[in-house]
Amino acid sequence: MLHLLFYALIGIGIIQLLYYLVVFGKFSFLKNNNSTPKRIPISVIVCAKNEEENVQKFVPLLLEQNYPEFEIVLIDDSSSDNTLEIFEAFEKQHSNVKLVKVENNEAFWGNKKFALTLGIKAAKHEYLLFTDADCYPTSTNWIKEMSAQFTLKKTIVLGYGAYEKIQNSFLNKLIRFETLLTATQYFGWAKIGKPYMGVGRNLAYKREEFFKVNGFIDHMKIRSGDDDLFINQAANGANTTICFSKDSFTYSKPKTTFKEWFTQKRRHVSTASYYKGFDRFQLGLFYFSQLSFLLLAILLLSFQYLWMIVLPIVLFRYLIAWLVMGYAANKLNEKDVIYWYPFMEIALLMVQLNVFLSNIFSKPVHWK
Known part of the structure; x- marks a missing residue:
């Protein structure tokens, strides 16, 4: 034996x-991806539900981006806090901010994919860049770095969504190690020509890719997966590339208790069961x-x-x-x-x- x-x-x-x-x-052994900056108009899409504290802090960082032409599409998904009021204030103060209000819909109640679909349709530009309401870019060149990866053929860009570091926390190191391992996997498979997922914290694609697969319709009933299930369906070796320059990262606040993180991982794993x-x-x-x-x-x-x-x-x-x-x-x-x-x-x-x-x-x- x-x-x-x-x-x-x-x-x-x-x-x-x-x-x-x-x-x-x-x-891991890939050379840094230095691409020629583009000047294509970009729509940055942020969907929020009860995120008043985060959007108050992070939307101004999006507005400070060093890019010639971009709009920010703020989607309020029927929030019960002050998220909508904060979004309305940003829309009044900035000409490049567009607000999308999502009312409760019995057929799609509480479904982020329905809210995102409305935001994607409302976007003025064809090239879309996504992040979450609790995320912020690591630099003012985030849009420039992500959009630089677009070409006539490469219409999906997978970015890196990192988590903030917390000193002397084993849980924080474990969370970031898992994030590192996951990114190494999906970046590696994308370079091989078999992309299978991306993260909504940092993801870009041309709107035509969304409509080619009829948006989220095939997995609308699955509450999660607006990022990885969409990429699993729409991405292939011909239309997908990656971006990993340090100025292209986004950061989120990590979970601070094991229970919260464990619950988050359960959601991620359950969504992966719907992959190809x-x-x-x-x-x-x-x-x-x-x-x-x-x-x-x-x-x-x-x-x-x-x-x-x-x-x-x-x-x-x-x-x-x-x-x-x-x-x-x-x-x-x-x-x-x-x-x-x-x-x-x-x-x-x-x-x-x-x-x-x-x-x-x-x-x-x-x-x-």
Whole structure:
């Protein structure tokens, strides 16, 4: 039995190396994407529901963007706080702000996708740049950097949505490590020509891509997925590119309690179950190979079975993964989480296992 487990470790180790070196390495070892700035008009779209504090702070940062022609489409999704009043004030003060008011609709009640659809239709320009109400760009060149990636063929741009750093917080490092790993995955697959997701915190596409797939209609009943399910359906190797210059990042405030973050992860994982078959397979295979490699390594080493061979195999796998993720972390300004890499990976595996088991027995709650 131990003999078979030893060969299983080797086989799973090869799968892991293929993921890290071939898929993730496609992004990690990529040269910086310096593109020629464009002057195409951009509509920045922000959808908010009960976000009065965030929009008061972050909309002014959008207005300060260093870009020749852009509008900001503010969508109030039937807020019960002062979000609508704040949006109305911005519209009165700035000529390039457009307000879209969404009334409660019985057929689409509480559905962010319905609100976004109204905002997309109301946008003046064909090129759309999305972020969330609780996000802010890292620089005044955010629009310039994201729009620079558009070409005649590349009409979908996947950006990086980061989380703020909190000093001396293991949870914060774990959240940012998971965000780093996810971005490395979807950037790597996009470079291979198999894009499967993006994040609504930092995402751009031409409006025609939205209408080509009839918007969100195929997954309108699924409360989440206005970003990743749309990209999973609309993106392909020909029309999709990535943007990872540091001036193109957006930042959000991370969850500060494990319970809040765990609930958020449950929503994300439940949405991924609606991805295309290949994408579900590759994500499942990566997680299975991660967990299996760890368990097999522990089992074989605990029995000291061929430990002089098993230990170097384990160390080599973690060294390669550490190296690949280190290059990705340098690109995405997350270097501090890599110092704790092996611990972060093991902790994240345990969280993901708990998320999977929790979702089997109950459904997570989505958009507010």
